[in-house]
Amino acid sequence: MKPTLPLEELMSPGHLACQGCGAGIAMRVSLKALGRDTMFTFPACCWTVIDGPFPYSCLEVPLLHMAFEATAATAAGIKAAMNALGKDKTTICGWAGDGGTFDIGLQALSGAAERNDDIFYFCYDNEAYMNTGIQRSGATPYGAWTTTTPVKHFKKELKKSIDDIVAAHKVPYQATASVAYPEDLYKKLVKAKDIRGFKFIHIIAPCPPGWKARPEDTVKLARLAVQTGIFPVYEVDGGKYVQTMKTPTRKPVLDYLKLQGRFKHLKENEVADIQKMVDTRYAELEKRFQG
Amino acid sequence: MKKVMMGNHAISHGATLARVQVIAAYPITPQTQVVELLSEIVADGKLKAEYIKVESEHSAMAACIGASSAGARAFTATSSQGLALMHELLHWAAGARLPIVMADINRAMGPPWNIWTDQNDSLSQRDTGWMQFYCQSNQEVLDSVIMAYKVTEKVLMPAMIVLDAFSLSHTYEIVDLPDQAVVDKYLPPFDFKYKLNVNDPHTYGGLTTPEWYMEFRVKMQEAMEQALVEIKKEAVEFEKAFGRRYDPVEPYMVDDADIVLVTSGTAASTARFAVDQMRKKGKKVGNLRMRLLRPFPFADVREHLKNAKKVIIVDRNISYGYHGIWAQEVKSALYGHSKVPVFNFIAGLGGRDIFPETFVDIVNKVKKLKKPDQELYWVEVKQ
Amino acid sequence: MAKDRKKIEFQKIGDLPPMVQSQRSMAANPTGSWRNLKPVINQANCIQCTICWKFCPDAAIDWVEDNPVINMDFCKGCGICAEECPKKCIEMVKEGK
Numbered sequence: 070m071k072p073t074l075p076l077e078e079l080m081s082p083g084h085l086a087c088q089g090c091g092a093g094i095a096m097r098v099s100l101k102a103l104g105r106d107t108m109f110t111f112p113a114c115c116w117t118v119i120d121g122p123f124p125y126s127c128l129e130v131p132l133l134h135m136a137f138e139a140t141a142a143t144a145a146g147i148k149a150a151m152n153a154l155g156k157d158k159t160t161i162c163g164w165a166g167d168g169g170t171f172d173i174g175l176q177a178l179s180g181a182a183e184r185n186d187d188i189f190y191f192c193y194d195n196e197a198y199m200n201t202g203i204q205r206s207g208a209t210p211y212g213a214w215t216t217t218t219p220v221k222h223f224k225k226e227l228k229k230s231i232d233d234i235v236a237a238h239k240v241p242y243q244a245t246a247s248v249a250y251p252e253d254l255y256k257k258l259v260k261a262k263d264i265r266g267f268k269f270i271h272i273i274a275p276c277p278p279g280w281k282a283r284p285e286d287t288v289k290l291a292r293l294a295v296q297t298g299i300f301p302v303y304e305v306d307g308g309k310y311v312q313t314m315k316t317p318t319r320k321p322v323l324d325y326l327k328l329q330g331r332f333k334h335l336k337e338n339e340v341a342d343i344q345k346m347v348d349t350r351y352a353e354l355e356k357r358f359q360g
Numbered sequence: 361m362k363k364v365m366m367g368n369h370a371i372s373h374g375a376t377l378a379r380v381q382v383i384a385a386y387p388i389t390p391q392t393q394v395v396e397l398l399s400e401i402v403a404d405g406k407l408k409a410e411y412i413k414v415e416s417e418h419s420a421m422a423a424c425i426g427a428s429s430a431g432a433r434a435f436t437a438t439s440s441q442g443l444a445l446m447h448e449l450l451h452w453a454a455g456a457r458l459p460i461v462m463a464d465i466n467r468a469m470g471p472p473w474n475i476w477t478d479q480n481d482s483l484s485q486r487d488t489g490w491m492q493f494y495c496q497s498n499q500e501v502l503d504s505v506i507m508a509y510k511v512t513e514k515v516l517m518p519a520m521i522v523l524d525a526f527s528l529s530h531t532y533e534i535v536d537l538p539d540q541a542v543v544d545k546y547l548p549p550f551d552f553k554y555k556l557n558v559n560d561p562h563t564y565g566g567l568t569t570p571e572w573y574m575e576f577r578v579k580m581q582e583a584m585e586q587a588l589v590e591i592k593k594e595a596v597e598f599e600k601a602f603g604r605r606y607d608p609v610e611p612y613m614v615d616d617a618d619i620v621l622v623t624s625g626t627a628a629s630t631a632r633f634a635v636d637q638m639r640k641k642g643k644k645v646g647n648l649r650m651r652l653l654r655p656f657p658f659a660d661v662r663e664h665l666k667n668a669k670k671v672i673i674v675d676r677n678i679s680y681g682y683h684g685i686w687a688q689e690v691k692s693a694l695y696g697h698s699k700v701p702v703f704n705f706i707a708g709l710g711g712r713d714i715f716p717e718t719f720v721d722i723v724n725k726v727k728k729l730k731k732p733d734q735e736l737y738w739v740e741v742k743q
Numbered sequence: 744m745a746k747d748r749k750k751i752e753f754q755k756i757g758d759l760p761p762m763v764q765s766q767r768s769m770a771a772n773p774t775g776s777w778r779n780l781k782p783v784i785n786q787a788n789c790i791q792c793t794i795c796w797k798f799c800p801d802a803a804i805d806w807v808e809d810n811p812v813i814n815m816d817f818c819k820g821c822g823i824c825a826e827e828c829p830k831k832c833i834e835m836v837k838e839g840k
Contacts, residue, residue: 070791070809082801082817083772089821093800108556110426118567124751125772126563126765131556133429134565135422136452142412142419146384146426146434147556149410153381153432159558177422180415251797277821285822285835288798457762516761554764563765575756576763583761 073252075101084127086119089284091274091291092193093119094248096164099191099270102258105130107160108151110144112174113137114166115200115276116193138173140165141181144188152187160262162189167208168198171229182238185266189258192231192269195276203279207231210299212343213331214281220334227346232271236305241266244304244313247273249292253313257304273300281330293325298351303358310357322347361537367528368393370498370535371437371463371521374505376407377543378461381432381550384412384423386442389475390525391465394437417442421449421460428458429564431555433509435460439525440467440481447485450518454489454580456565459512459550460519461505462490466625466676467525468710476711477525479625479677483653483685489580491519491587492653494624498533500651503604506538507594510547515587516554517580525711527626538602546601588655608657610649611664613639617646619723620668622690624650627676627707627714634719645723650686661693671700672726674719674739676708683736701731707739714739747771770817774801778820780835782813788832795824795833 079100086093092115100107110133111117117134120126135143144163151159163181165174170192178190197215198204205215207229218224235243242264246254254272261268275282275290282290294300295314299322302314322344326332335343365373371394375383383402385395401407410427414420417438424434438446443464453460464482468474482492493508495501501523508519523529556564568576591608599605612632614620623631628649638645648664665671671694675684682688687704694700703726708714718739725737750771753759760766784795789811796804796811803817804824813824825833 070793070806072793072796074797076806078802080802081768081770082803082814083769083774084801085769085772085774086800088777088819089823090800094798097800097802098797106558108430108558120563120566121765121769121772122567122569123572123763124566124753124766125769126566126767127769128563129561131558131561132563133426133556134563135425136448138418139422139425139449142384142414142422143426145412145414146382146423146428147430148426149382149384149412149423150427150430150432150434153408153410153427154430176415177419180419183415184413186412248798283822285826287800287821288823288827455762554760554762565763566765568763572753572759575759578756579759579761 074098074255077101079105079129081127084119084121087278087284089277089287091195091248091276091287092116094251095193095272095274098248098251098254099258100130102255103160103162103262106158107162108147109133109162109164110135110140110147112140112165112169113200114169115195116164118200137169138177140169140174141177141190144190145181145184145186148186148188160189162191164191164193166200167192167194167196168206171207171231179238182235182240182267182269185240187265189261189268189270192271193274194271195274195279197279199276199279211346212335212339214334215331223334235269239308240269242304242306243269245271245300245302247291247295247300247302247314249288249295250302250314253302257313282328286328290325290328293320296320297322297325298347299325301351301354303354310360312358319351362534363537364532365498365535366393366530366532367498367501367523368530369397370502371505372397372401373537374502375435376401377538377540378506378509378547379407379433379549380409380435382410382412382424382427382434383436384414384420384427384434385436386414386417386420386438388439388442390467390529391437391439394463417445418449421446421453424460425449425453425456425458428460429456429556431550431552433550435462437463439465440469443481443485444469447488450485450488450490453518457516457583458518459509459516461508461512462518462520463505464520464522465525465529466522474710475525477527477676478709478711482520482522483677486654489517490654491517493519493521494651494653495521495523495528496626496628496649498528498535499604500606501528502535503598503602503606506543506547507598507606510594511587511590513550514590515583517583517587524626542601546598584655588657591652606651608652609660609664610651612647612649614646614648614664615667616644617667618644618669619726620665620671621645621647621719622650622671622673622686623647624686625676627674630714630716631674631719634716637716638720638723643723653689656689656693658693661690662697665694665700666698668700670726671702672705672722673702674705674707674722678706678709703732704736705739706736773816774819775816778818778838780820780822781815781818781838782820782822782824782833783836784811784813785832785834786810788830790830792829794827794829798823798827
């Protein structure tokens with residue numbers, strides 16, 4: 070028995086995540102890399118509920134719950150305090166959903182990135198406002214059903230390129246990751262922990278109820294997202310793009326879409342459109358990997 | 361050491377002497393000099409603090425909440441639109457029981473844009489759980505920042521120090537800068553028992569059902585009631601250490617007054633000047649300056665207004681559809697304790713000047729009325 | 744505040760911390776009751792690759808002498824372990840069997 074990740078859990082079972090929750094895997098793996106000398110702040114998001122109600126918590130690190138827009142600014146404040154108190158080794162992390170990152174939290178994120186605040190900012194991306202019942206966010210991909218983009222008006226806008234937005238701030242480190250590749254996420258976090266400055270980690274975290282997928286398919290979907298080129302997994306270290314999970318031949322997007330009820334309504338030409346969009350975006354990124 | 365300085369700089373010096381550890385602030389007229397001087401003080405190494413140049417006031421309060429939660433003494437300053445933008449997080453800071461101190465420069469709310477003074481911005485926040493101290497001099501401003509931390513860190517509720525835009529923020533007065541050593545003796549370092557701590561990890565602010573939420577709110581009210589006790593205690597302690605006394609209310613010639621004016625901010629000093637003028641003419645007038653809005657000093661207000669035959673509350677603010685806010689507060693404190701007629705005059709909105717003559721006119725008008733025949737009276741408005 | 748399974752009950756306001764601060768672990772909340780299906784590991788065919796363990800969103804798989812053992816107090820029956828097992832030696836069976 071040779072585990073690829075440390076055995077110690079910094080998260081207890083008994084938490085309130087749905088069956089098969091991608092965000093649960095994301096936190097569990099991240100904690101193993103970050104260790105006990107870590108503090109979190111969450112905005113309103115699924116993890117606000119997952120951690121459990123007062124007087125319980127499933128985490129073994131300190132957590133400050135905060136208001137929706139404020140994640141990056143709150144983390145910056147915690148970090149400043151820890152520096153002022155001479156405890157600058159503790160890792161300070163904002164941990165937000167896609168809504169709290171792409172939309173309402175974008176201003177604070179941009180401010181912290183521009184100031185190069187010495188914090189981790191994690192976005193676990195389930196591609197909609199899941200905690201409030203599956204409403205569309207700026208992270209919802211083209212074609213998806215949500216409660217506010219019903220089938221007759223499915224989301225026509227593209228998923229916001231949050232990684233490009235963060236990259237435009239020239240932060241020292243950012244990466245994408247998938248819960249299907251926990252060792253990749255682990256390695257990136259262990260490396261990034263030693264980097265001073267703003268670090269952005271964008272994790273694709275499938276959501277069975279929101280994606281209308283089977284709970285047992287969460288890891289498979291997180292893998293297919295990468296293998297189809299829909300969610301390429303890479304890092305940008307000091308401006309250098311490196312693809313860390315390579316996809317020499319990409320699977321067709323249909324392999325991924327057909328496992329999710331939120332895409333069930335798509336017609337053949339719409340799937341073809343999605344394939345084209347993914348191909349274009351992937352080609353764009355490929356140039357950066359080679360450069 | 362005595363120095364001539366503007367109100368904004370009195371705030372900066374107060375925060376410096378209080379040894380704040382994290383400052384997170386966003387510029388807004390007329391607060392900018394507060395943070396500009398603090399930037400210089402930090403850059404010169406005269407204050408060991410982390411200064412986060414946040415990208416909005418909402419983020420300023422978010423950063424203060426983060427910093428205070430981690431056990432650092434946190435400070436910010438703002439005004440008007442900025443304070444309004446922080447509103448959500450003012451509730452949060454109080455509910456999280458964080459002893460943050462903030463300066464608010466009272467500036468009128470827009471639209472239209474108006475950078476001059478009135479009190480609607482801070483008074484709109486009175487239900488958020490923040491203590492509010494209304495200052496009339498730059499000395500009081502500086503002293504209040506220091507006193508505020510002493511009280512907030514005891515009861516774990518936040519506080520705002522409020523001062524008039526331009527009339528105080530940009531007016532130069534003589535301020536006695538206390539010695540750092542004397543301040544250090546008065547105000548010990550912040551030692552937060554409930555700070556974020558990796559050696560004793562807890563989650564703060566988790567979902568709380570109706571079963572226990574209300575009891576946490578009871579605790580906040582109890583903390584504010586205790587704050588009133590502490591504020592009165594600190595008035596004595598501060599006087600012992602620094603020789604200056606600040607009570608929740610400041611009575612001036614009220615004991616034998618037939619008519620008592622109730623005022624706050626710089627208007628209160630103008631009112632005292634007018635009281636002197638009127639006393640010379642034989643009119644028995646007095647002034648009660650309200651320094652403390654929250655926690656509300658019920659007993660002091662009832663005590664000092666008990667002999668008045670008429671009370672005139674002059675508000676530099678208004679709650680639309682009702683009347684002035686200090687008038688609401690004082691009237692409700694008097695209810696059941698006094699049947700004195702209370703007149704509410706609204707003056708000086710958007711920075712319109714309040715002159716000694718303004719108070720003379722108000723008193724003359726009230727002398728002709730047995731009791732108010734209007735819910736509110738507008739002062740010197742063009743017809 | 745490790746994975747202590749004890750619940751906590753408050754009787755009066757004086758028992759509460761001044762602000763909302765967690766006092767116990769969610770390990771006091773047995774989510775095993777959420778299941779319709781439960782995973783059954785065929786230990787004979789298991790190669791102890793640790794894949795099931797690493798993907799469990801609930802950290803509900805323990806190691807007992809190098810063998811994976813599902814913690815039935817907490818397993819929600821999501822089926823990820825069964826789906827990801829490379830030897831297909833985890834079967835999801837109806838709860839109650």
